[in-house]
Amino acid sequence: MVPLVASLVIAAMLLLLDKMLKLFDFVMNEGGPVSVVWRMLGNLIPEYLSLGIPIGVLLGILLGFRQLALSSELDALRAVGISYNRLLRVPFIFAFVFALVNLGIVGFLQPYSRYAYEGLRFELRSGALGASIKVGEFAKLGKGMTLRVERSENQGRDLFGLFVRAEAKDGKTLAVTADTGTFLSTDDPDVILLRLQKGTLVHSNAADQLPRVLSFDQHDLPINLPSMESFRVRGDRNLELTIPELTRVLADPKTTAADKLQSEATLNRRIVQCVVMFLLPFLAVALAVPPKRSTSALGVFVAIVMLVTYHKITEYGERMGAIGRVDPVLAQWVPFVLFSALCLWMYYVLAYRPGGQPIGFLDRWFGKLGAAVAKLMRPKAARDLVPAE
Numbered sequence: 387m388v389p390l391v392a393s394l395v396i397a398a399m400l401l402l403l404d405k406m407l408k409l410f411d412f413v414m415n416e417g418g419p420v421s422v423v424w425r426m427l428g429n430l431i432p433e434y435l436s437l438g439i440p441i442g443v444l445l446g447i448l449l450g451f452r453q454l455a456l457s458s459e460l461d462a463l464r465a466v467g468i469s470y471n472r473l474l475r476v477p478f479i480f481a482f483v484f485a486l487v488n489l490g491i492v493g494f495l496q497p498y499s500r501y502a503y504e505g506l507r508f509e510l511r512s513g514a515l516g517a518s519i520k521v522g523e524f525a526k527l528g529k530g531m532t533l534r535v536e537r538s539e540n541q542g543r544d545l546f547g548l549f550v551r552a553e554a555k556d557g558k559t560l561a562v563t564a565d566t567g568t569f570l571s572t573d574d575p576d577v578i579l580l581r582l583q584k585g586t587l588v589h590s591n592a593a594d595q596l597p598r599v600l601s602f603d604q605h606d607l608p609i610n611l612p613s614m615e616s617f618r619v620r621g622d623r624n625l626e627l628t629i630p631e632l633t634r635v636l637a638d639p640k641t642t643a644a645d646k647l648q649s650e651a652t653l654n655r656r657i658v659q660c661v662v663m664f665l666l667p668f669l670a671v672a673l674a675v676p677p678k679r680s681t682s683a684l685g686v687f688v689a690i691v692m693l694v695t696y697h698k699i700t701e702y703g704e705r706m707g708a709i710g711r712v713d714p715v716l717a718q719w720v721p722f723v724l725f726s727a728l729c730l731w732m733y734y735v736l737a738y739r740p741g742g743q744p745i746g747f748l749d750r751w752f753g754k755l756g757a758a759v760a761k762l763m764r765p766k767a768a769r770d771l772v773p774a775e
Contacts, residue, residue, distance in 0.1 A: 443663060452676070532550070550564075669692065731744075
């Protein structure tokens with residue numbers, strides 16, 4: 387249980403770390419508050435747990451059996467007649483529990499979190515989250531109003547070196563420069579107040595030849611906020627549909643052929659993501675036991691590579707099935723059958739062949755490669771030890 391939870395946490399953190407850097411870049415470019423990054427990452431956790439949970443279960447079982455093998459306890463258990471099938475009872479309990487957890491995540495929680503994530507992206511791009519003014523750039527505030535700020539402090543609440551230009555429908559223009567300024571809320575949610583201090587106001591009118599110039603200590607400039615477009619309803623994309631909703635889409639005779647392909651591809655992949663959990667105990671045990679008189683950890687590396695590769699193959703199969711390149715059912719279940727056959731064969735070699743090692747040839751190959759590298763490095767190290775004349 388300890389390596390299982392540790393592997394799950396580490397895998398989720400590594401998957402989120404790469405996305406976090408991209409989200410910081412996206413939010414900064416959109417001028418949004420930094421706090422939205424953590425909300426977006428929170429909505430991505432269920433999506434990454436769909437891969438993190440299988441990795442955690444696989445490594446938890448693998449490292450547990452590896453510890454038994456290295457301490458010779460596994461040999462003692464086998465010597466008293468306990469078979470690998472008997473030893474797999476507890477790992478299959480873990481696999482069953484986490485398969486149900488994964489079903490709840492990918493089938494019901496992930497669609498809602500994905501919709502919330504897309505909603506945050508929409509609000510960030512539309513400015514509904516209160517996007518900050520970028521320093522040194524001209525920003526559009528409402529219709530016909532432009533603002534530029536030289537410097538800001540207190541997370542954008544205090545502005546310095548402001549320039550504001552506003553245009554009216556009757557041809558009147560207003561240009562204002564001010565030393566400082568700040569935004570204030572009003573009773574009207576569609577209007578905010580820009581309070582300017584110590585500046586100059588230039589009012590131009592097409593009918594007047596000369597503009598009017600005024601100096602002020604404080605001037606309040608109302609700004610009409612643009613109307614925000616409402617976000618779409620959930621369900622426009624298959625990633626945002628739960629498993630019962632996907633089945634209803636497939637059963638609806640009004641559904642188009644393209645939508646049926648996408649829904650069928652998504653539904654089959656979610657089912658495969660849960661069923662594959664029952665193959666992980668076989669794969670983990672087969673790769674956990676190193677060769678005799680060896681402490682090689684090659685099996686840990688091979689297990690992670692196999693699981694991540696299978697995950698990417700099913701992900702690619704979902705995309706190809708959604709656009710009709712391949713049959714959505716075959717795109718998921720053919721790789722599953724091949725992966726099942728490989729896992730069961732590896733387990734059969736370990737459990738039913740005396741002295742069997744599923745990846746014995748890889749251990750021997752890596753051993754020879756390590757010896758060759760050591761042989762090449764040894765003369766160089768010896769030359770380095772010879773004192774110079």
